[in-house]
Amino acid sequence: MPRKPNYDRDELIERARDLFWKCGWAGTSLKDLEAILQMKPGSFYAAFGSKEALFALAMKKYATDGQERLQALAQKHGPIKALQLFPEMVVENESAPAKACMLSKTLLELHAHNHPLAQAANLHLLEMEAHFAELFQLAQSSGDIDSSHNPQVLARRYQSDLLGLRVSAEREGVDARAIAAEIASGLSML
């Protein structure tokens, strides 16, 4: 009977996610990973296979968490308020290892190299865009947003502005909360 691993796999993936999110693909060495996971190379490979496989798991965890946070906001506040609160939540998250989005960091770092992780990042961004579109559609059904708008177009622009906000939030001397507030108030005028 195989021995049960004496660690919580999800918790390890979260630790790896935080390191990858902060330092990026090339900026995170196997040695850094083994140190933060407190694993020796043999156990690391037995558990995750490769740095790339672990990065993919970390990115999936990142994407799922984002979707769940958005969903929770929507359940508590309704669709339009959720879309208004999300930018602020994202830049005010003090426990996040970076203000910029892990998916866009990955895309920008690895797209030029045609790396499969850049494609995976883009797919996660598309999933998130679909969630935004769904909320815009719900906001139209409830009369919070004029029905003349195309929810996909609104979601695409909202996501683009959010990605910009998160780059801005990574900068010194930029008031990202003010930009988040402007994105939120822009939604009131739709």
Add this chain to the structure above:
Amino acid sequence: MPRKPNYDRDELIERARDLFWKCGWAGTSLKDLEAILQMKPGSFYAAFGSKEALFALAMKKYATDGQERLQALAQKHGPIKALQLFPEMVVENESAPAKACMLSKTLLELHAHNHPLAQAANLHLLEMEAHFAELFQLAQSSGDIDSSHNPQVLARRYQSDLLGLRVSAEREGVDARAIAAEIASGLSML
């Protein structure tokens, strides 16, 4: 009397800029640089000192070019039209080695490592923001934009949206031209 270098230094810096812009700091090796510049290690170090010093020159060239393109648009079309045309110009530039902004790529890659190049990138972004603010102010003086707005606030949001646009333009399957057109038409409503 020292021998005159038999190359055009600016042209070499441009070649390095394109490689750094596309592949990033860690994604560009000294070997890649020496190959694209057709220089041996000795000449490379004699000419530029280090990879970091060359990256700083490349980024300065990138920033200056952006400022000059914006300035040229403003001289030809006036301030508000220049601000409206700039997003489209940026995503439609087919000769650019990447759609994303080199300054934000550098910032996102190196900020976590407290790298001096991340700080330099942020300073170049601040310079660009000041140019945007200047054009917003001119557009107010000429009556194209309501004078109740704060030009610095407009410039900060415009730059943030532009950074988002350029991340979006790097993605597969995203219609960045449509986002650029939305940013432009948003300026008409100020």
